[in-house]
Every structure is written in structure tokens, then in C-alpha cells.
Amino acid sequence: xxxxxxxxxxxxxxxxxxxxxxxxxxxxxxxxxxxxxxxxxxxxxxxxxxxxxxxxxxxxxxxxxxxxxxxxxxxxxxxxxxxxxxxxxxxxxxxxxxxxxxxxxxxxxxxxxxxxxxxxxxxxxxxxxxxxxxxxxxxxxxxxxxxxxxxxxxxxxxxxxxxxxxxxxxxxxxxxxxxxxxxxxxxxxxxxxxxxxxxxxxxxxxxxxxxxxxxxxxxxxxxxxxxxxxxxxxxxxxxxxxxxxxxxxxxxxxxxxxxxxxxxxxxxxxxx
Amino acid sequence: xxxxxxxxxxxxxxxxxxxxxxxxxxxxxxxxxxxxxxxxxxxxxxxxxxxxxxxxxxxxxxxxxxxxxxxxxxxxxxxxxxxxxxxxxxxxxxxxxxxxxxxxxxxxxxxxxx
Numbered sequence: 001x002x003x004x005x006x007x008x009x010x011x012x013x014x015x016x017x018x019x020x021x022x023x024x025x026x027x028x029x030x031x032x033x034x035x036x037x038x039x040x041x042x043x044x045x046x047x048x049x050x051x052x053x054x055x056x057x058x059x060x061x062x063x064x065x066x067x068x069x070x071x072x073x074x075x076x077x078x079x080x081x082x083x084x085x086x087x088x089x090x091x092x093x094x095x096x097x098x099x100x101x102x103x104x105x106x107x108x109x110x111x112x113x114x115x116x117x118x119x120x121x122x123x124x125x126x127x128x129x130x131x132x133x134x135x136x137x138x139x140x141x142x143x144x145x146x147x148x149x150x151x152x153x154x155x156x157x158x159x160x161x162x163x164x165x166x167x168x169x170x171x172x173x174x175x176x177x178x179x180x181x182x183x184x185x186x187x188x189x190x191x192x193x194x195x196x197x198x199x200x201x202x203x204x205x206x207x208x209x210x211x212x213x214x215x216x217x218x219x220x221x222x223x224x225x226x227x228x229x230x231x232x233x234x235x236x237x238x239x240x241x242x243x244x245x246x247x248x249x250x251x252x253x254x255x256x257x258x259x260x261x262x263x264x265x266x267x268x269x270x271x272x
Numbered sequence: 273x274x275x276x277x278x279x280x281x282x283x284x285x286x287x288x289x290x291x292x293x294x295x296x297x298x299x300x301x302x303x304x305x306x307x308x309x310x311x312x313x314x315x316x317x318x319x320x321x322x323x324x325x326x327x328x329x330x331x332x333x334x335x336x337x338x339x340x341x342x343x344x345x346x347x348x349x350x351x352x353x354x355x356x357x358x359x360x361x362x363x364x365x366x367x368x369x370x371x372x373x374x375x376x377x378x379x380x381x382x383x384x385x386x
Contacts (some may be wrong), residue, residue: 106386141331141332143364181366181369185335
């Protein structure tokens with residue numbers, strides 16, 4: 001670049017101006033590089049989430065996630081097996097943003113490698129806990145629910161610190177809370193396996209705490225009771241519709257455009 | 273988030289005020305605990321009575337503090353846990369890791385007994 005200067009400019013003044021411009025451009029380029037890296041991280045994370053639930057005979061499944069930032073700390077995943085059974089996982093890493101997203105990636109990868117039919121899920125959870133505890137900062141942990149549904153409606157699960165999924169059936173509402181502590185804080189921990197049964201027409205709603213902790217301006221929370229009422233009222237609808245209703249309701253309740261925490265919901269209905 | 277420190281014998285009481293939702297103010301709590309360990313103080317009570325809300329990042333920092341203190345031969349105990357915070361501790365089952373007390377005085381006394 002060539003330019004001409006009028007009389008009166010001092011050498012130091014010109015140098016100062018040019019340095020200021022150079023620094024500003026440098027910052028701008030660095031910020032753009034960071035944003036680009038973050039967008040790539042978001043793409044990697046999106047690629048880990050299932051595009052759509054696998055077709056499973058006898059069940060309808062719908063899931064959705066809204067991250068609070070460009071990358072999120074929630075996860076959900078499906079694991080179809082050969083014999084018509086399938087697994088479903090919902091989890092929430094402490095914090096949000098990039099550090100939480102990295103922990104989510106570790107857990108999604110670990111579960112996909114570890115989950116196999118007939119393999120005791122307690123063993124997978126214990127191993128996952130050991131690996132996550134060793135590989136993370138002590139401030140990080142992840143709560144995780146994993147359940148395996150059989151074609152006859154039997155549901156085996158472990159709930160490691162997640163808000164208990166809600167099972168709506170003719171008999172009432174059951175909260176699936178059996179399991180253990182969230183994954184990561186302790187070097188060794190045991191997990192109990194819970195059992196439930198999904199009758200024909202019953203509904204299972206899995207969610208992360210971002211949903212029930214969503215606040216309105218008065219400081220009231222969306223809460224578990226509101227979720228129960230909404231799900232009960234629309235129990236006859238398809239999971240896709242129920243999912244949209246839950247997110248719409250939470251959005252309207254908060255009345256602010258931004259979500260303060262990552263929110264994930266998975267709705268499963270037994271149809272046959 | 274404001275942190276006020278009191279000493280009772282060899283126990284440090286950290287009185288937190290505000291919200292623990294992540295970010296620099298949350299990290300300040302862990303840094304404060306690390307500072308105490310560097311000064312040789314390994315028994316810490318965190319008083320949450322004036323904390324309106326803490327999320328998973330907040331719990332994470334308390335866990336980090338607990339781990340650092342236990343590694344140094346001490347412990348971290350919680351006091352003034354509100355019903356809402358306790359419900360989150362129950363849900364995540366982190367209640368099995370933290371010792372909780374109604375008041376900071378009881379938490380301090382437990383160090384003397386224990």
C-alpha cells in the first residue's frame with residue numbers, strides 16, 4: 001500500500017497510528033479464528049447427536065436438544081440392537097460451553113464403545129466413571145441415564161444423577177431414580193440397576209434439569225409438576241407433538257428468547 | 273458473588289453471597305480454597321445460606337474444592353443448604369459426597385468432634 005502524507009505529521013505519530021490499526025486487525029482476525037473453531041466444535045458435537053430416532057417396532061421415539069451456547073453440555077443417543085430391543089441415553093455435563101461439550105463427546109464415545117446387548121450396564125457405568133474420573137478436572141462431572149427397552153415393554157435402566165425420567169401408565173406416574181451418583185466425582189462407585197415396565201400406550205419422558213429449572217421473571221421455575229401435568233394432558237398424542245408442546249411451553253414460561261441452560265427432552269411411547 | 277472469610281480456630285468459613293452459576297465468580301471460590309491450602313488451612317466450611325442458586329458448574333467447583341482439600345488431608349463441609357439446593361444434591365446423589373449441616377457453627381463443631 002502506498003500513501004502520501006501532508007506536512008506536519010511526526011514519524012512517531014504515524015508509527016503509533018499504524019500500530020493501533022495493526023493491533024485492531026490482529027484482534028479481529030484472532031476473534032474470527034476463535035469463532036470459526038467454535039463453529040467447527042459445534043458441528044462435531046451436532047454430528048454426535050442422532051439425526052432421527054431409529055425405527056423401533058412397537059415404539060415411537062422423539063428427541064430434541066437446545067444448547068444454551070453454540071456448543072452444549074447435554075447429550076442424548078439411541079442404541080438399536082438386532083433383536084428389536086433398543087437403548088436410550090440422556091445426560092448432562094456440569095457447566096456448559098466448550099468444556100462441557102468435550103466431556104459429552106468423551107461420554108458419547110465411551111457409551112457407543114461400551115454398550116452391547118447382554119453386557120451388564122453396571123459394568124459399563126463403573127468403567128465409564130473410572131475413565132472420566134481419571135481424565136477430567138475434579139470440577140467436572142456428568143449425570144447420565146441409560147435405559148434398555150425390550151419389545152415386551154420391559155425396561156432396565158441406570159440413573160446416575162439425572163432427574164428421574166417420568167413413566168406415565170394406567171397405574172399412575174413412576175419416577176425412574178434407581179442407579180447411583182453422577183459420573184466422575186468419585187474414583188470408584190457402584191450403580192444399581194432399576195426395572196420398570198411400559199404397558200401398551202404408556203409414555204416415558206426423559207429430560208435434563210435445564211427444562212425444570214427454567215425460570216420466569218418472577219423467579220418461579222418451570223418445575224416437575226408442570227411437566228407432569230402437560231405430559232398427562234397430552235398422553236394420547238404422538239411423541240413428536242408432545243416434544244414440541246414441552247419446548248413451546250418452556251419457551252413461553254420463560255418469556256425470554258435466550259435459554260439459560262442446555263435443555264434435552266426425549267419422549268418414548270409404546271404403541272403395540 | 274461475594275466471598276467473606278472467617279476463621280474459627282483452624283477452620284475457615286467461607287460465606288458466599290449471590291449465585292454460583294459458573295464463570296469467573298465461581299472460579300474465584302476454587303481459587304480462594306487453593307489459597308487457603310497454600311496457607312496450610314485444610315478444614316473449610318462453605319456457608320450457602322445466602323446463595324440464591326447454584327447450578328452444575330457451582331457444584332463442580334465445590335467438588336473441586338472438596339477434592340483439593342481431601343488430597344491435602346482436610347475436608348470441605350456445607351452449611352446453610354437451602355431446600356432447593358438440597359433437592360439438586362439429592363437428585364445428582366452428590367449428597368452422598370458432601371457432609372451438610374443446618375448452620376455454619378454445627379459444621380465447624382463437626383470438625384472439632386471428627
